[in-house]
Every structure is written in C-alpha cells, then in structure tokens.
Amino acid sequence: MDAADMGDDLERVLLTEEQLHARLDEMAAQIDADYAGEPLLLVGVLKGAVMVMADLARRLGGNIEMDWMAVSSYGSGTKSSGVVRILKDLDTDLTGRHVLIVEDIIDSGLTLSWLLSNLRSRGPATVEIATMLRKPEAAKVEVPVRYVGFDIPTEFVVGYGLDYAERYRNLPFVGTLAPHVYQH
Ligand code: 5GP
Ligand code: MG
Ligand code: MG
16 A cells, blocks of 8 residues: 555655664664564564564564563543553463564553563563554553654554554555545
C-alpha cells in the first residue's frame, strides 16, 4: 500500500519510508554496539510493532531471538488506562536474558510502564526499550526508553504498523489521516 492507494484519506506524510529506514540503520548500529554480541531477546508488542520488529531485527548482527506479546489496555475509547491484560504471553523464559522490548509508539507510556515492570519481575538480566515513535508531550508516566526513532507531535498517526480501525498498518510511511476518515 502506498499514498496513491489512499485516495484523499491521507492528510500528510510525517515520516517517509527513507527516513524510517535511515533511522533504523542508526538504531541497529547503536544496539549492536551496546550489546556487543551478547545474546538478545527482542520482545515485540502485537500488532503495531510487527513492521519495526521485522526491519530492526534484520539489521542486527549477533545472536537474536524474537518473541511476541499481545496486551490489551482497559480504557475508554482510544485512551489507555494503564490497566493491562495479557492476551498472548511470551513463549520464552526470561531468566537471565537480555531483553529488548520493541514498540511502535509510546503515547501516554501507561501500557509500556506496566509491561516493563511485568517483564522485570521475571528475572531477566536486563530489560530495555526501543520504540520507533514517541509523543513526548503526551507522556503521563516517565518510561526510561533507551532507543527512540523519532519524537513526534501529539497527533494520531497511522502507517508502519499503526492502524486506524485495523487499516493502514501496511503503509510504508507514517502519516496523519484526513478528518473525513474519522467522521461517519
Ligand atoms: P500508551 O499506553 O503509550 O498510551 O499507548 C500505546 C499504544 O496506543 C500504542 O502501542 C498504539 O497501539 C496506540 N497508539 C498511541 N498513539 C497512537 C497513534 O498516534 N496512532 C495509532 N494508530 N495508535 C496509537
Ligand atoms: Mg504498541
Ligand atoms: Mg491500534
């Protein structure tokens, strides 16, 4: 899917495919340097992190494993509440592992803050976070994020894994939707 398939649904492109990929090159180089060949378990949070996981993992050297979690955040509408339920747990025992949580976007930080303490309670050697996008102005809780792709304004974005009503995840870029898409 690209912008041409979107008709007039696209408002504007925030980050191009080229920008995302260039930044992923830098993030992967940093991660490779930091872990220096130590075995690393990437934990992707479904479904939004699928694209960043695939693109980041292919750029990493060394001994990499991937596992996935699905969580749902109780809350009203689009706002997360910080009360989280595990829909799909990891298959991997975290004891003694170096864990890197891979996220699409950090908005309030509530989901990730919960996830961080949940994973830390399982006895890993280390737990760090990598996110492609972050909305610093929307943060409700401070989450220590080691690797950030881009800080973006507090706007609802789609593409590169991020959906609106399950659509637009397969856009190769990150953009905003025209208001008429939301108005039914
Ligand atoms: P948080 O707990 O940080 O508020 O929520 C994070 C989750 O909310 C993300 O993993 C994502 O699923 C969703 N989310 C937050 N901001 C956006 C956005 O701008 N666009 C989309 N499509 N989802 C978002
Ligand atoms: Mg996510
Ligand atoms: Mg969503």
